[in-house]
Amino acid sequence: MASVELQAEPESVGLSSRQLARVDAWRERLVAEGKLAGATTLVMRRGKVAHLGCSGLADLARGTPMAPDTLLRIYSMTKPLTSVALMLLYEEGLFQLDDPITAALPCFRDMRVATGGNRAKLETEPAHRDITYRDLLTHTSGLTYGFMNATLVDELYRNQGIDFQTSDRSLAALVEQAAGLPLIAQPGTAWNYSIATDVVGQLVAVLSGRDFADFLRERVLLPLGMTETDFAVPDAARPRFAANYMRGPDGRPKLIDDPEASPFLRRRAIASGGGGLVSTAGDYLRFCRMMLNKGELDGTRLLGRKTVELMTMNHLGGDLASLGTPRFSESSYDGIGFGLGFSVMLDPARAQIAGTPGEYAWGGVASTAFWIDPAEEMAVLLLAQLTPSSTYPIRRELRVMTYAAITD
Known part of the structure; x- marks a missing residue:
C-alpha cells in the first residue's frame, strides 16, 4: 500500500502553516454545511508532504471516515496515466505524434464530419485528414462524449451505447463502433473533451500486443508502486471504498453509487483509459512525484526527462477558449492550454486564478x-x-488557498 503521511513542517519548505490551516477550516466547513460528505487535501513541496487533511465521511450510511487510504473513483484522473502508457511506446519508437492512427486502428479510415442537419438526416462531409496520435492526446480529434448533450453526434453516442464507463463489450469492439459515427469537428481544428483517451487505451493494446489493463498495471502502476490503483476494487479493500454522491434537492449529498453495490466492485470486460480507475491519495501522489521528478521515482525511471517536458507543454497554439467551447468544468479555459494528457497553465491573469x-x-x-x-x-x-x-467551485478555491501559502 502506498501510504502517505506528513513529512515536513510547512515553513521548512517555504509554506505558511497559518495559511494551510485555512485549508483545513475550509474543508471542515464544506462538510459541516453538507456540501461534501468528506474530502482529503494534500500539498507537497520540495519532495515533502507539508499538508495532509481529511474531513467528514467516505460513506455517510456506514459512518466510514474519510482517510488518506480511502479508495475513490478518480474518473478522468485516469487520463494522464493512460497518456503516460502511450508515451512509453512513443519512447520505443513505435509511432510519431503526427502519425495517423489508422495504421494501428484502420476502423478510423475515411471518417465523416458532421456539418449540420437534424435528427432525421445528419449532414456530413469527409474528414480533411486522418486523426493523429497528438489529436487524441490533446482532445482535438473531433471525437466527443455522449453525456455532453450538445450536438446531434452526442445523441448518436447515447443512442448507440458508446459509454466506456458502463459497457460490458470489449475495448476493441466499442472503439470500432465509435469509429463508425461522425466526428463533430475536423481533426486538429477544435478542442472537444471526448472518448479520445479511451481510444488511446486501445492504441496501447494494439501497439504493445497486450491487454490495455495489463499493460497499464505492469508498465506504469506497479513500477510506480501504485499497488491500489486499478479498474476494480478488490474484496479486501471494500471497507475503504467511498460512496459517490450528487447534490440532492435539499442541497445535501444524495447517494448515487453505494460502495457495497458499485459497478467498480467487479472487473468488467472493458477497461476505460478515460475514466475507469479507483485510487488513493498515497497512490496518486506517487504519480505526481514521478512527474515532478521528470519521469523518475525512487530510482525507477519511467519516462525520459524530455518526454515529460513534451507532455506538459502546450500543444494547441493557443488556449482552450480560442479552440472551442469548453464544457464539463467549473473553470474558465481562458489562459489555459493543453498538452499530451494534461491542461497547461499559460497565463494566470487571463485565467483569473493564481x-x-x-x-x-x-x-x-x-x-x-x-x-x-x-x-x-x-x-x-x-x-x-x-x-x-x-457542483461547487472547490477546485478554484483550493488553488487560491494553496498558492497563497507560498512564502518564499
Whole structure:
C-alpha cells in the first residue's frame, strides 16, 4: 500500500502553516454545511508532504471516515496515466505524434464530419485528414462524449451505447463502433473533451500486443508502486471504498453509487483509459512525484526527462477558449492550454486564478483534482466524491488557498 503521511513542517519548505490551516477550516466547513460528505487535501513541496487533511465521511450510511487510504473513483484522473502508457511506446519508437492512427486502428479510415442537419438526416462531409496520435492526446480529434448533450453526434453516442464507463463489450469492439459515427469537428481544428483517451487505451493494446489493463498495471502502476490503483476494487479493500454522491434537492449529498453495490466492485470486460480507475491519495501522489521528478521515482525511471517536458507543454497554439467551447468544468479555459494528457497553465491573469505558467493539471467528474507546478516544486491533491465536479467551485478555491501559502 502506498501510504502517505506528513513529512515536513510547512515553513521548512517555504509554506505558511497559518495559511494551510485555512485549508483545513475550509474543508471542515464544506462538510459541516453538507456540501461534501468528506474530502482529503494534500500539498507537497520540495519532495515533502507539508499538508495532509481529511474531513467528514467516505460513506455517510456506514459512518466510514474519510482517510488518506480511502479508495475513490478518480474518473478522468485516469487520463494522464493512460497518456503516460502511450508515451512509453512513443519512447520505443513505435509511432510519431503526427502519425495517423489508422495504421494501428484502420476502423478510423475515411471518417465523416458532421456539418449540420437534424435528427432525421445528419449532414456530413469527409474528414480533411486522418486523426493523429497528438489529436487524441490533446482532445482535438473531433471525437466527443455522449453525456455532453450538445450536438446531434452526442445523441448518436447515447443512442448507440458508446459509454466506456458502463459497457460490458470489449475495448476493441466499442472503439470500432465509435469509429463508425461522425466526428463533430475536423481533426486538429477544435478542442472537444471526448472518448479520445479511451481510444488511446486501445492504441496501447494494439501497439504493445497486450491487454490495455495489463499493460497499464505492469508498465506504469506497479513500477510506480501504485499497488491500489486499478479498474476494480478488490474484496479486501471494500471497507475503504467511498460512496459517490450528487447534490440532492435539499442541497445535501444524495447517494448515487453505494460502495457495497458499485459497478467498480467487479472487473468488467472493458477497461476505460478515460475514466475507469479507483485510487488513493498515497497512490496518486506517487504519480505526481514521478512527474515532478521528470519521469523518475525512487530510482525507477519511467519516462525520459524530455518526454515529460513534451507532455506538459502546450500543444494547441493557443488556449482552450480560442479552440472551442469548453464544457464539463467549473473553470474558465481562458489562459489555459493543453498538452499530451494534461491542461497547461499559460497565463494566470487571463485565467483569473493564481498559478504559474507551465503548471499542469487535470481532474475527475466526482470532484477529484490534481495540479503540479514544476517552478514552485509543488503538487496538490483534492479528493472527494461529489458528481459533477462543477457542483461547487472547490477546485478554484483550493488553488487560491494553496498558492497563497507560498512564502518564499
